[in-house]
Amino acid sequence: MATKQQGGMIDLLVQDYKGVKKLHVVLVPGANIIGGKNGAGKSSGVDAFANIFGGKKLTPSKPVREGAKGFRLQVVLEQQGITIARIGKIGENGKLRESLVITDAEGFQASSPQQLLDRLLGGHPITPEAFSELKAADQIGLLRQVTGLDFTQLDGEYQALYQKRHDIGIEMKNLQGQISKMPTVPEGTPNEPVSTSEITEQIKDGEANNRANADIRMAAAAKEREAEDAKATVGNLVEELKLARERRDLAIEEAKFARAAAGKLTDVDLDDLFQMRDDASEINQAVYVKQQRQAAEKALAKAQRAHKKAQDQMTAISEEKTATLSEAEMPVPGMSFDAEMVYLNGIPLEQCSQAERLTANVQMGLAAHAHSGAKLPPYILVREASLYDAEHLELLDEIARANGAYVLAERTMNTKEQAETEGAVVFLEDGIGLACGSDG
Numbered sequence: 001m002a003t004k005q006q007g008g009m010i011d012l013l014v015q016d017y018k019g020v021k022k023l024h025v026v027l028v029p030g031a032n033i034i035g036g037k038n039g040a041g042k043s044s045g046v047d048a049f050a051n052i053f054g055g056k057k058l059t060p061s062k063p064v065r066e067g068a069k070g071f072r073l074q075v076v077l078e079q080q081g082i083t084i085a086r087i088g089k090i091g092e093n094g095k096l097r098e099s100l101v102i103t104d105a106e107g108f109q110a111s112s113p114q115q116l117l118d119r120l121l122g123g124h125p126i127t128p129e130a131f132s133e134l135k136a137a138d139q140i141g142l143l144r145q146v147t148g149l150d151f152t153q154l155d156g157e158y159q160a161l162y163q164k165r166h167d168i169g170i171e172m173k174n175l176q177g178q179i180s181k182m183p184t185v186p187e188g189t190p191n192e193p194v195s196t197s198e199i200t201e202q203i204k205d206g207e208a209n210n211r212a213n214a215d216i217r218m219a220a221a222a223k224e225r226e227a228e229d230a231k232a233t234v235g236n237l238v239e240e241l242k243l244a245r246e247r248r249d250l251a252i253e254e255a256k257f258a259r260a261a262a263g264k265l266t267d268v269d270l271d272d273l274f275q276m277r278d279d280a281s282e283i284n285q286a287v288y289v290k291q292q293r294q295a296a297e298k299a300l301a302k303a304q305r306a307h308k309k310a311q312d313q314m315t316a317i318s319e320e321k322t323a324t325l326s327e328a329e330m331p332v333p334g335m336s337f338d339a340e341m342v343y344l345n346g347i348p349l350e351q352c353s354q355a356e357r358l359t360a361n362v363q364m365g366l367a368a369h370a371h372s373g374a375k376l377p378p379y380i381l382v383r384e385a386s387l388y389d390a391e392h393l394e395l396l397d398e399i400a401r402a403n404g405a406y407v408l409a410e411r412t413m414n415t416k417e418q419a420e421t422e423g424a425v426v427f428l429e430d431g432i433g434l435a436c437g438s439d440g
């Protein structure tokens with residue numbers, strides 16, 4: 001059994017899991033390097049550790065080592081005084097049956113071990129994928145969680161404004177289309193329609209006046225005829241001559257007055273009024289178009305103002321988000337993010353060196369753990385520790401120890417001697433863990 005140093009130890013046992021026959025190693029806070037040649041079983045060992053905590057969803061499709069009847073994965077958490085064992089057995093039907101057993105220092109078994117484990121992990125399961133391997137959107141989501149920057153409300157407002165601006169844009173297009181189809185209005189068209197009812201009143205009065213005049217003219221004509229008749233009968237009607245003469249004189253007199261009165265009459269020129277009425281309906285047609293145009297132009301101006309306002313508000317939200325992000329305290333020194341991407345010292349994370357990304361992954365793992373309600377210390381997997389030089393390995397160890405984190409780091413190496421020199425906790429050879437260190 002391999003130990004690196006004392007204190008807060010985790011005793012890890014892996015049996016017949018993937019490429020591992022037997023791996024028994026003690027892990028301590030810091031970088032626990034698992035060494036071995038390619039194919040020796042290093043990843044199998046790291047996966048086993050993750051599988052214990054991560055549950056069935058991390059169990060691979062063929063977890064039991066070829067030729068074995070089952071696997072056993074076990075950790076004894078010294079500090080917590082509990083033992084967690086995940087056991088897989090291949091049944092008669094060839095199917096795998098998995099069980100989880102958690103016992104305390106006295107050997108009492110937990111009745112709901114998975115629930116207990118979930119509670120201990122506090123929503124911070126061991127993630128098989130490193131932070132830098134996640135999709136940009138998931139990286140940003142995790143960073144938001146960890147930094148507590150929640151833009152749900154701002155994003156909602158932005159979305160609503162986007163929709164509003166879009167709708168106004170359509171309304172503006174409609175109004176512009178309507179205006180372009182309206183005929184142009186002749187210059188000098190009044191703003192209000194001309195009243196034809198007034199002119200119609202005048203026409204009615206004129207007609208009444210002219211009818212009265214016609215009556216008077218007819219009466220005058222009748223008087224003239226009467227005078228003619230009287231003159232004709234004068235000769236024959238001697239007895240009535242005097243009377244007739246008087247009547248004649250009277251009629252002549254009356255006729256004279258009537259003629260004089262008729263001569264003074266003036267007719268209203270109805271043609272002008274008819275023309276005015278015709279003109280008015282033409283003008284009013286133009287007035288109607290002018291009013292429609294003015295209303296549409298007013299609506300367009302209003303829509304343009306609303307469009308600009310929505311745009312300004314959207315810009316303000318974007319600026320607010322940028323400002324909040326630039327002021328936020330980041331879990332990884334030099335890390336920043338915007339809506340699209342995560343950066344390290346201003347360089348997109350995906351363009352950073354592998355060592356830079358590895359370190360960022362570890363720091364993110366620590367931050368996510370700190371943010372969760374985990375009751376267990378942080379467990380972090382570094383699958384590509386071969387990419388680290390000695391200085392970075394040292395840095396990794398320092399960061400892990402400073403945070404009480406157990407880092408399981410897989411590193412390719414050729415000999416057990418090399419593993420000893422590099423301070424590995426175990427050297428794997430053909431699926432068997434060979435202890436390294438002073439007591440190995």
Ligand SMILES: Nc1ncnc2c1ncn2[C@@H]1O[C@H](COP(=O)(O)OP(=O)(O)OP(=O)(O)O)[C@@H](O)[C@H]1O
Nearest residue numbers: 018019038039040041042043044062063064065066
């Ligand atoms: N269920 C299984 N039974 C037997 N062998 C398996 C099983 N699953 C995986 N293996 C084998 O175990 C071996 C070790 O694989 P593992 O990924 O652990 O190696 P590694 O030491 O991490 O290698 P590398 O340095 O290339 O990453 C591989 O040859 C793999 O094919």
Ligand SMILES: [Mg+2]
Nearest residue numbers: 042043044410
């Ligand atoms: Mg590997």
